[in-house]
Amino acid sequence: MIDFINLYLVPGLTIGSVYALGAVGISMIFGILRFAHFAHGDLMTIGGYGVLTAVWFIPVHPLLLLPFGIALAIVSALAVDQFFYKPLRKLPTIYTVIASFGVALIFRSLAQLFWSSGNQVFISGVRMPVVLFDTFRISELHMQVIILTLIIAIALHFFLTRSKLGRAMRAVSDEPELAAVAGLDTERVIRWTWVIGASMAATAGVFAGMDTSMHPNLGWNLLLAMFAAAVLGGIGKPMGAIAGGLIIGIAEETATFTWLSDEPLISPSYKSAVAFFIMVALLLFRPQGLFKGRLL
Amino acid sequence: MEMTGLLFYLVSVLIAGGIYAVLCLALNVQWGMGGLFNAGIAGFFAVGAYASAIVTTAVSSKHLGGFGLPIPVGLLAAMIVAGVTGWVVAKICVRLKSDYLAMASVGIAEILRLVIVNESWLTNGSLGIAGVPRPFGDLVHGREADLLYLAVVWFCVLSVYILCQRLYLSPWGRTLRAIRDNEDSARAAGKDVDWFRLQTFVIGCAIMGLAGGLSAHYFKFLSPSATEPLLVTFLVWVMLMAGGSGNNRGAIVGALVIWFIWSATEIFTSRLPPEWVTRSSYIRMLLVGLLLQFVLQKFRSGLLPEKSPKIRSD
Numbered sequence: 001m002i003d004f005i006n007l008y009l010v011p012g013l014t015i016g017s018v019y020a021l022g023a024v025g026i027s028m029i030f031g032i033l034r035f036a037h038f039a040h041g042d043l044m045t046i047g048g049y050g051v052l053t054a055v056w057f058i059p060v061h062p063l064l065l066l067p068f069g070i071a072l073a074i075v076s077a078l079a080v081d082q083f084f085y086k087p088l089r090k091l092p093t094i095y096t097v098i099a100s101f102g103v104a105l106i107f108r109s110l111a112q113l114f115w116s117s118g119n120q121v122f123i124s125g126v127r128m129p130v131v132l133f134d135t136f137r138i139s140e141l142h143m144q145v146i147i148l149t150l151i152i153a154i155a156l157h158f159f160l161t162r163s164k165l166g167r168a169m170r171a172v173s174d175e176p177e178l179a180a181v182a183g184l185d186t187e188r189v190i191r192w193t194w195v196i197g198a199s200m201a202a203t204a205g206v207f208a209g210m211d212t213s214m215h216p217n218l219g220w221n222l223l224l225a226m227f228a229a230a231v232l233g234g235i236g237k238p239m240g241a242i243a244g245g246l247i248i249g250i251a252e253e254t255a256t257f258t259w260l261s262d263e264p265l266i267s268p269s270y271k272s273a274v275a276f277f278i279m280v281a282l283l284l285f286r287p288q289g290l291f292k293g294r295l296l
Numbered sequence: 297m298e299m300t301g302l303l304f305y306l307v308s309v310l311i312a313g314g315i316y317a318v319l320c321l322a323l324n325v326q327w328g329m330g331g332l333f334n335a336g337i338a339g340f341f342a343v344g345a346y347a348s349a350i351v352t353t354a355v356s357s358k359h360l361g362g363f364g365l366p367i368p369v370g371l372l373a374a375m376i377v378a379g380v381t382g383w384v385v386a387k388i389c390v391r392l393k394s395d396y397l398a399m400a401s402v403g404i405a406e407i408l409r410l411v412i413v414n415e416s417w418l419t420n421g422s423l424g425i426a427g428v429p430r431p432f433g434d435l436v437h438g439r440e441a442d443l444l445y446l447a448v449v450w451f452c453v454l455s456v457y458i459l460c461q462r463l464y465l466s467p468w469g470r471t472l473r474a475i476r477d478n479e480d481s482a483r484a485a486g487k488d489v490d491w492f493r494l495q496t497f498v499i500g501c502a503i504m505g506l507a508g509g510l511s512a513h514y515f516k517f518l519s520p521s522a523t524e525p526l527l528v529t530f531l532v533w534v535m536l537m538a539g540g541s542g543n544n545r546g547a548i549v550g551a552l553v554i555w556f557i558w559s560a561t562e563i564f565t566s567r568l569p570p571e572w573v574t575r576s577s578y579i580r581m582l583l584v585g586l587l588l589q590f591v592l593q594k595f596r597s598g599l600l601p602e603k604s605p606k607i608r609s610d
Contacts, residue, residue, distance in 0.1 A: 030395075035395060036395040036396075036398055036399055038335075038398070038402075083589075084589050084593075087593045088592060088593065092394075093394075093395065094333060094394045094395065094398075095592060095596075097333065097394070097395055097398055098333075098533065098537070098588070098592060099588070099589060099592050101335065101530065101533065102530070102534075102585045102586075102588035102589055102592075103585070103589075105526070105527075105530055105581055105582075105584070105585040106582055106585035106586065106589075108581075109578040109579070109581035109582040109585065110578075110582060112575075112578040112581075113575055113578045113579065113582065117574075117578075220526070223402065224399075224402055224403045224406060227399045227402075231396075231399075267414070269410065269413075269414045270410055270414065272406060272410065273403075273406075273407050273410060275403075276400075276403035276404075276406070276407060279399065279400070279403065280388055280389065280400055280403070283392050283396050283400070284388070284391070284392075287396075
């Protein structure tokens with residue numbers, strides 16, 4: 001049981017936090033701009049490399065340098081939206097999906113060009129896990145990730161429900177025509193969607209890169225699980241996406257636990273298939289997700 | 297010497313270009329005619345490659361099969377296995393709306409890759425399958441064999457083109473375009489939308505499998521790391537968008553043009569100093585990514601835009 005918590009549940013919550021932060025952006029972009037953003041994973045990668053570069057120059061803890069990665073991701077996202085997505089906005093959204101598929105490749109080749117295609121670590125050396133009550137062995141990073149994600153989730157909740165901008169965002173997501181008639185500045189809402197989505201993507205990218213290592217495929221490999229999380233939480237429901245991300249993360253990790261026999265329920269090498277099957281099952285049987293998201 | 301070298305370089309470019317043309321025609325069936333977004337091209341391509349390799353190689357203890365059957369049987373098996381895989385996928389996913397199908401297709405490619413890497417009894421895992429035969433491999437060797445294979449590949453391109461053109465002009469293709477352009481009115485006219493989509497997806501996947509089989513017999517060796525899956529998928533999309541989606545001739549032209557550009561830049565970059573050679577492939581990828589954006593914004597109908605056939609009144 002202790003093993004289950006230490007080796008499956010906590011890592012599941014950690015990777016779930018990464019999915020959650022990434023899925024918020026995907027869900028908001030899907031809700032407001034109405035397309036599946038295929039470059040979101042690679043936006044995470046860019047944010048991660050932003051912090052990695054900052055660490056080379058300023059030798060402090062990587063999490064303190066998060067603003068650099070966030071800034072880089074925001075600038076990238078806004079530039080890509082301006083030059084590549086905005087000109088296609090009047091067309092069927094599938095064209096924007098194709099464009100974002102191309103942007104994913106652009107981001108990745110830039111990452112390979114500037115930061116090489118190998119694995120790079122933020123902090124070298126082995127760190128001992130923290131032992132709580134003599135039983136729980138949790139790595140420091142995992143605690144930081146889970147706690148920071150909780151704080152971000154709470155802040156996001158208050159932003160969306162209390163601030164004027166947050167409410168405008170929800171309005172555009174729920175009823176775009178009505179919001180436009182009511183005089184909401186849609187382009188401003190879109191800009192802020194990118195700012196928030198990119199900030200969270202960069203944060204998630206740094207978490208993921210610190211948990212394993214930074215490499216150009218980091219974000220793309222997480223994309224499927226983040227799509228699944230966004231669908232699970234309900235498209236256009238940022239708080240749902242957070243819940244969805246945590247659930248997907250825990251499901252992926254605990255699916256490899258020895259539930260029925262001494263063998264893992266699902267071989268660890270097929271772990272990333274779990275998210276896919278959850279997503280497809282949801283799309284077929286409950287496409288609105290857990291929290292009544294939008295239907296396409 | 298220089299001239300023959302160039303000639304055979306051209307032959308190798310045309311063989312690969314022909315394989316891409318088959319892939320591009322397949323995507324044109326799915327996306328150009330049916331409006332189905334498939335980001336998992338590389339997955340079905342790999343399934344076809346492995347199917348054909350397993351059926352045609354000599355008996356081996358390292359992976360399933362080694363049935364040593366003739367190559368046409370291998371290519372047929374590639375189409376059947378890829379088509380059946382496509383059928384399973386389509387059975388589940390084809391009801392999904394455009395963006396959701398796109399998301400699901402990424403997952404399908406990933407799962408197919410996982411199966412190929414992990415199930416080593418089937419595919420010999422990351423070590424790959426060696427000794428895949430070439431057609432007429434016993435008769436000719438060396439460069440003449442390449443020339444012969446060029447003919448085989450382009451025979452396949454031609455056959456697939458004729459098939460796709462027949463499909464496009466047939467009542468079946470007309471229904472498909474009606475579904476693509478206005479699903480609701482096609483449904484109102486009594487067309488079984490899901491059934492047509494399923495057929496489209498399966499036909500496209502089978503043709504992708506054929507392309508995979510052709511590449512396996514060309515390279516004679518197969519391993520999961522031989523190709524960058526995302527790059528293959530992406531190149532095929534750029535080819536179809538640039539060539540003109542919905543137009544079979546456009547698909548072939550697009551495949552050739554983009555593949556020529558891709559190969560020509562390789563000649564230039566191979567002359568760069570060694571520390572730049574690895575980086576140059578990333579620059580090429582970047583440029584292809586930018587090219588797609590350009591095509592999408594300014595050049596959406598492609599080199600040979602789709603022309604709906606005239607309505608005959610007889």
